[in-house]
Amino acid sequence: MAVTSDATEYGRLRRAPDERVNPITSIPFWLLHLLPLLAIFTGVPWQIWLLAVWMYWSRMFFITAGYHRYFAHKSYRMNRFWQFVFAFGGATAAQKGPLWWAAHHRDHHRYSDTDRDVHSPRKGFWWSHVGWILCDKFNATKEENIRDFTRFPELCWLNRHDWVATWTAGSFCAFVGFATGIGGGWVAVLRGGAAGLLIGFFLSTVVLWHATFTVNSLAHVWGTRRYTTTDTSRNNVVIALYTGGEGWHNNHHRYQQSVRQGFVWWQIDTTYYVLWLLSKVGVVRGLKQPRREVVFQGYMRH
Ligand SMILES: [Zn+2]
Ligand SMILES: [Zn+2]
Secondary structure, three states, X not given: OOEOOOHHHHOOOOOOXXXXXXXXXXXXXXXXXXXXXXXXXXXXXXXXXXHHHHHHHHHHHHHHHHXXXXXXXXXXXXXXXXXXXXXXXXXXXXXXXXXXXXXXXXXXXXXXXXXXXXXXXXXOHHHHHOHHHHEHHHOOOOHHHOHHHHOOHHHHHHHHOOHHHHHHHHHHHHHHHHHHHOOOOHHHHHHHHHHXXXXXXXXXXHHHHHHHHHHHOHHHOOOEEOOOOOOOOOEOHHHHHHHOOOOEHHHHHHOOOOOOOOOOOOOOOHHHHHHHHHHHOXXXXXXOOOOHHHXXXXXXXX
């Protein structure tokens, strides 16, 4: 039997006085949610919907495989070139720089569901989902948490100028959009470019934000607990499907060094499948597997 429990069982945590959403600086964040609605005026060619799906999944991969499983947890290795490629790919997702992301995530594991956890749902569901990102307290990169990567100047540069990657992704979407209008005159080219930006880039970015955020919020309140960890983490197949395997979050909290978050064959973990393929062609290496006794403890004793 899987162990199940309720977040409220752990009790509510009080947020510190400086853990508050800044309503002024969060305005652009909310406006970006509305921006894709302008596509009503441009129309959306079918190729742009495909582009949006591509932008979602490719960037989800760089967030899960790069920002999370590599930079935060070092669950595999790669050379300096590919390390930068993965960092750049993650930065196209507009979730700030790789060092900022990974340094805060390490704190989440260090202090899971205590008052020092940056985004515990015990501090409120919406706080864990999005509130903490809109709070000034967490704007800076906690460099002391990520010294193993601050020794690479190119990563520090990208961490400070992550907008370069985001704008590159946005420009790519605009150009794909322009291409859909070729042959239809200038108006069609401009409409295609606008649709490429609004749907291919902005809509996929907003959806990707919330999909990523649910690993911090929903994956700590909805699902089953195979392992009785000291935190509220859950395993949830729905979250695993749309995040490329990050929904096996209770497994992950139990054994965070593992490159795989799905511990058994039926726990779909597409990020791991891609990393496994990349290990066969030499892009990544040293994939860390979960210890047998940990898997056994959770899944093979019944
Ligand atoms: Zn993690
Ligand atoms: Zn967690």
